[in-house]
Amino acid sequence: MLGAEGRAAEIFAARQRQIFCRTDRLFAILMALQWVAGVVAAFVISPRTWAGTSSQTHLHVWAAVLLGGAISSFPIFLTMVRPGRALTRHTIAVGQMLTAALLIHLTGGRIETHFHIFGSLAFLAFYRDWKVLVPATVVVGVDHLVRGIFWPQSVYGVLTASPWRSLEHAAWVVFEDVVLIKSCLQGVRDLWENARAQATLEILNHSVEQKVVERTAALQRSEERFRLLSASAPIGIFQTDASGQWGYTNEAWQTMSGQSSAAARGLGWSQVVHPEDRAAVLAAWQAAWQAGTEFSHEYRILRPDGTLRWLHARARASRSGDGNATGYVGAAEDITDRKGAEAEWKSAREAAEAANRSKSEFLANMSHEIRTPINGVVGMTELALDTDLTLEQREYLETVKVSADSLLTVINDILDFSKIEAGKVDMDHIAFDLQSNLHEVTRMLAARAHPKGLELVFHTAPEVPESVTGDPGRLRQILMNLASNAIKFTASGEVVLRAEVDSRSDEEVCLHFSVTDTGIGIPVEKQQSIFRPFEQADSSTTRRYGGTGLGLAISTRLVEMMGGSIWVESEPGHGATFHFTARFGVVKEAEIPRAPRPALNLYDLRVLIVDDNATNRRVLEQVVTNWRMRSTLVESGRAALAALERAAAAAEPFRLVLSDCQMPEMDGFELAARIRERPEFSAASIIMLTSAGVRGDGVRCRELGVAGYLTKPVHQSELLDTILTVLRLEPPDAELKPPVTRHSLRENTCRASILLAEDNPINQRVALRMLEKRGYQVTVAGNGKEALAALEKERFDLVLMDVQMPELGGLEAIAELRRREGAERHTGVIALTASAMKGDREECLAAGMDDYLAKPIKPDELYAALDQWIPRGT
Numbered sequence: 001m002l003g004a005e006g007r008a009a010e011i012f013a014a015r016q017r018q019i020f021c022r023t024d025r026l027f028a029i030l031m032a033l034q035w036v037a038g039v040v041a042a043f044v045i046s047p048r049t050w051a052g053t054s055s056q057t058h059l060h061v062w063a064a065v066l067l068g069g070a071i072s073s074f075p076i077f078l079t080m081v082r083p084g085r086a087l088t089r090h091t092i093a094v095g096q097m098l099t100a101a102l103l104i105h106l107t108g109g110r111i112e113t114h115f116h117i118f119g120s121l122a123f124l125a126f127y128r129d130w131k132v133l134v135p136a137t138v139v140v141g142v143d144h145l146v147r148g149i150f151w152p153q154s155v156y157g158v159l160t161a162s163p164w165r166s167l168e169h170a171a172w173v174v175f176e177d178v179v180l181i182k183s184c185l186q187g188v189r190d191l192w193e194n195a196r197a198q199a200t201l202e203i204l205n206h207s208v209e210q211k212v213v214e215r216t217a218a219l220q221r222s223e224e225r226f227r228l229l230s231a232s233a234p235i236g237i238f239q240t241d242a243s244g245q246w247g248y249t250n251e252a253w254q255t256m257s258g259q260s261s262a263a264a265r266g267l268g269w270s271q272v273v274h275p276e277d278r279a280a281v282l283a284a285w286q287a288a289w290q291a292g293t294e295f296s297h298e299y300r301i302l303r304p305d306g307t308l309r310w311l312h313a314r315a316r317a318s319r320s321g322d323g324n325a326t327g328y329v330g331a332a333e334d335i336t337d338r339k340g341a342e343a344e345w346k347s348a349r350e351a352a353e354a355a356n357r358s359k360s361e362f363l364a365n366m367s368h369e370i371r372t373p374i375n376g377v378v379g380m381t382e383l384a385l386d387t388d389l390t391l392e393q394r395e396y397l398e399t400v401k402v403s404a405d406s407l408l409t410v411i412n413d414i415l416d417f418s419k420i421e422a423g424k425v426d427m428d429h430i431a432f433d434l435q436s437n438l439h440e441v442t443r444m445l446a447a448r449a450h451p452k453g454l455e456l457v458f459h460t461a462p463e464v465p466e467s468v469t470g471d472p473g474r475l476r477q478i479l480m481n482l483a484s485n486a487i488k489f490t491a492s493g494e495v496v497l498r499a500e501v502d503s504r505s506d507e508e509v510c511l512h513f514s515v516t517d518t519g520i521g522i523p524v525e526k527q528q529s530i531f532r533p534f535e536q537a538d539s540s541t542t543r544r545y546g547g548t549g550l551g552l553a554i555s556t557r558l559v560e561m562m563g564g565s566i567w568v569e570s571e572p573g574h575g576a577t578f579h580f581t582a583r584f585g586v587v588k589e590a591e592i593p594r595a596p597r598p599a600l601n602l603y604d605l606r607v608l609i610v611d612d613n614a615t616n617r618r619v620l621e622q623v624v625t626n627w628r629m630r631s632t633l634v635e636s637g638r639a640a641l642a643a644l645e646r647a648a649a650a651a652e653p654f655r656l657v658l659s660d661c662q663m664p665e666m667d668g669f670e671l672a673a674r675i676r677e678r679p680e681f682s683a684a685s686i687i688m689l690t691s692a693g694v695r696g697d698g699v700r701c702r703e704l705g706v707a708g709y710l711t712k713p714v715h716q717s718e719l720l721d722t723i724l725t726v727l728r729l730e731p732p733d734a735e736l737k738p739p740v741t742r743h744s745l746r747e748n749t750c751r752a753s754i755l756l757a758e759d760n761p762i763n764q765r766v767a768l769r770m771l772e773k774r775g776y777q778v779t780v781a782g783n784g785k786e787a788l789a790a791l792e793k794e795r796f797d798l799v800l801m802d803v804q805m806p807e808l809g810g811l812e813a814i815a816e817l818r819r820r821e822g823a824e825r826h827t828g829v830i831a832l833t834a835s836a837m838k839g840d841r842e843e844c845l846a847a848g849m850d851d852y853l854a855k856p857i858k859p860d861e862l863y864a865a866l867d868q869w870i871p872r873g874t
């Protein structure tokens with residue numbers, strides 16, 4: 001390809017030649033016209049010459065015709081045969097100047113005719129070739145000079161002319177030449193510039209065109225690729241215009257839908273959509289393209305051959321550079337197989353769920369069927385144990401109770417574990433009194449620890465909050481599991497429960513609990529596996545100790561649900577410590593309703609704590625120090641008497657003696673007897689703390705003037721109540737009164753009326769005896785109807801309502817009761833139910849119950865619930 005300069009030269013040459021030819025033609029016509037004009041002028045001015053009377057055609061006429069013809073015809077001839085040549089131009093220049101000379105001559109040298117010369121030179125400049133001016137100028141110069149000398153009349157119209165005149169003419173001609181040459185050169189420069197500009201433009205154009213060609217080819221290749229891909233793709237592909245009308249569809253679409261490409265055009269594709277899905281699909285499609293958003297829809301199509309397929313169509317807007325949607329490109333996938341698999345999976349899941357439901361129902365039924373009779377066994381055995389029995393009878397009944405209890409534990413464990421496994425356990429998030437909860441646990445455990453002579457110690461770090469939010473029942477369950485194991489696997493020594501704060505924030509407190517025993521311990525290799533279900537450290541011990549191997553597995557899951565972790569530290573033969581952490585919500589003090597404590601000033605009151613167990617001494621010390629009492633700790637009866645003597649001598653007698661019952665050498669009773677023998681110790685009231693409640697102890701206490709008698713572990717509030725009651729009894733030894741006990745404390749406070757709605761006569765009797773034992777006034781109703789009738793007649797402080805009763809069940813009865821009460825009243829109602837499945841509690845609460853107790857009813861749980869729900873001060 002030529003460079004820009006070469007191409008410019010080419011263009012320049014072509015233009016120049018064009019100009020030369022055009023100007024040649026111009027002069028050819030001009031010269032022809034001049035010739036005619038010269039002849040006309042000759043005829044007009046002097047057609048004839050006269051010599052006397054005779055005349056003949058004037059020489060001028062001949063000159064005009066012949067000479068003019070000769071001058072003009074050769075250049076015209078050259079124009080025709082050699083247009084654009086230098087020879088032609090120069091001949092024309094000479095011819096034109098000769099024509100001018102002839103015209104001047106014909107007009108007799110008229111000065112006006114001289115202007116023809118200037119005009120002709122100007123015309124010659126049209127060539128833009130200054131060289132043609134040279135022969136023209138030479139012709140003019142020579143003509144003027146020769147004729148000026150020889151025929152001045154012919155050129156100047158005068159007979160004589162100064163030779164300077166020729167020079168003057170020549171000067172004017174040269175002057176014009178200078179102007180014209182300059183203009184010619186300028187014209188050539190312009191021509192060059194134009195040529196160069198055009199050459200650049202052409203090259204630019206050329207490269208642009210080249211690019212267009214390349215791009216077009218690339219586009220064609222890409223389109224070809226797309227077509228190939230689209231044709232071989234296993235999914236249907238379609239394209240639409242900006243208004244969402246379908247245009248292109250690939251072969252797969254045609255195979256998939258059974259619809260031809262032409263039939264799918266516009267909205268034709270919707271014809272194969274299943275009639276039931278069509279409206280929804282079209283609406284989704286319209287909405288998508290109107291909003292310019294993605295379209296994604298699963299729908300059925302009915303192919304022309306009648307078969308049904310499932311499609312998943314997706315489409316996205318394609319956009320132009322300015323962001324406007326130019327159409328959609330979409331893909332449709334045949335998902336019939338997947339849908340089939342989904343349907344199968346769904347029905348399999350439904351079947352599994354149904355199976356699971358029936359398993360749950362079976363468990364619920366089993367739970368109900370087993371718990372109901374056990375309730376009778378446990379309750380009746382407990383009551384029988386409270387009566388006067390021979391030693392043999394007591395032994396038998398205790399065996400019955402232990403067996404029933406362990407049967408219940410096994411059932412509860414299995415049920416609980418299957419519930420947790422099935423994810424059917426929800427954690428409560430209620431505010432509760434942590435301290436009482438923990439004491440409740442130790443109290444429940446005391447019955448197991450004491451027969452083995454184990455010390456059960458409970459220690460809470462001072463910074464542990466009194467109340468938190470969480471699930472008190474589940475926390476109790478974990479502690480019970482761990483502590484029951486500790487008691488089970490410990491033959492002698494102590495079991496210590498500790499609670500401390502692991503970490504805390506404004507919202508949350510993480511508590512660290514531990515249960516330490518002095519039992520058989522766990523081999524290192526078993527310390528992980530025992531947390532798995534049905535795993536026991538040593539199966540031979542299992543036979544000896546019993547158990548299902550589920551307790552720790554359940555505890556592990558529960559701890560995880562409380563956001564904590566569980567682990568064990570143990571050295572075989574030296575006991576074990578189980579640790580766990582659990583997270584609770586922080587409760588603002590104001591949120592917890594608390595019974596007002598009686599105001600009595602215990603400040604600086606002197607108290608003597610007698611216990612051989614150091615941990616117990618520490619706990620008691622901490623408790624009484626919290627109440628700002630002044631304590632002295634001693635580890636034996638003998639030391640206690642010495643301390644009492646010292647105090648009496650210092651005239652600072654002890655007002656209170658808190659003494660353990662079981663101590664080596666001198667036990668609590670002997671100590672009490674020694675104290676009462678000495679009048680100087682009369683200021684001291686004695687409260688006995690025993691780990692094993694033995695029948696007849698009460699009588700001994702009364703005889704010995706012991707003012708209070710409590711079974712360990714002692715709840716702080718209970719101890720405080722006992723201390724306050726005892727100190728108000730003045731003077732301590734004035735009269736022999738029965739000692740203040742846990743029961744008498746309760747009996748003093750409980751005179752509430754309770755309605756018991758229960759259809760089963762055995763359960764009725766069990767509950768009745770438990771309630772009466774605490775001094776409640778109980779009315780019994782055999783079903784929901786009777787209960788409602790009783791509630792109509794009388795006001796009760798609390799109702800215990802069985803859920804499954806004939807005629808009118810508990811849930812229906814409570815609904816009716818709540819309807820009758822409206823917003824004016826609210827009688828506390830606790831549901832009693834033998835099924836303990838997930839959802840029961842929610843169902844009961846939703847129906848209007850205030851609380852829920854699972855059968856068999858345990859006295860401790862029942863009493864705890866009663867304490868909570870019976871209005872204070874009743």
Ligand code: ADP
Pocket residue numbers: 481485486487489517519520521522530535536537538541542546547548549550551552553575576
């Ligand atoms: P179970 O006690 O019903 O067998 P657990 O899951 O509560 O089931 O305990 C699993 C096993 O862990 C027990 O069988 C026992 O071998 C071991 N174990 C648990 N706690 C202790 C403990 N405090 N001292 C010794 N071994 C223990």
